[in-house]
Amino acid sequence: EVMAATVLTSLSTSPLVLCPSSTPTETAVPEPANRVWKEVLSASYSSSTSGNWSWDASDQSPSTPSPPLSEDVTESTHFMFEDPIPRKRKNSMKVMFKCLWKNCEKVLSTSSRIQRHIHTVHLGRNSDSDYSDGEEDFYYSEIEVNMDSLSEGLSNLTPTSPTTVGPPPAFPPPLTDVPYSENISVNGFQNHAPTLLSQSAPSALCHIRTDHAYQHVLSSSQVQATAPVSIPACPELAGIGSDGISVSSRKPRGEAKKCRKVYGMEKRDMWCTACRWKKACQRFTD
């Protein structure tokens, strides 16, 4: 961890290294952007039934990366640091913040939260005293998530607004781990690309909830689940099943006052065990 922190710290001291001005070739893509492609791609896999995004470059031949990438990189990089989110789909899109850290799929609802997540979890800083030097900005990106559309408007569902998060991938990035250094060799991607479609197991990348409590949320129409109930729900598509059925990823909070509220912290020994263990209250159920 110390090593990683050190490396990252040194990396962050010169954030401009990711700026296009210093980009040696037009295909050298900063790591965060690559991660974005990866996430976007995995998201697309999870919705196999209607896999026609507004972009489908990844479905084409992986060996033809689109040349004008540098220009796009410029934009995407800027979007990481600014906030010109063109709310095209204002009604149902919610801006979320996705951690780009390797092997971390955290998606949080506010930038401060994702920053704190990165700050404490990944950068290993003590959450209280250490001030933020803006390094966290580096490791998350804004994404737009379609929150409420249950069945309509899914034909043109876009997991992330291209203008927000960047251009579509010109080629499928490898699902295997990319060497986590600032500028990755380009041929690395091209070598990986061909094997990707065959071996990808997108469902493995998605968290699947099978809690009974959530099942009633589902519409029974199109869900032919083989397992008891398994809803592919990638973080990018939180709230959206593979066929667009909306499913709340979290139980709505009940109204009842629980032991903590009723007895207070000082009489903790009167709480039910679940409350003492910070589990769902068993005494005052909803």
Added chain:
DNA sequence: CCTGCCGGGTA
């Protein structure tokens, strides 16, 4: 801030 509690620990 605070509350409720999930996920992931430890003894």
Added chain:
DNA sequence: TACCCGGCAGG
């Protein structure tokens, strides 16, 4: 299995 708690969502 009993217990604890970090961290998150939501208010």
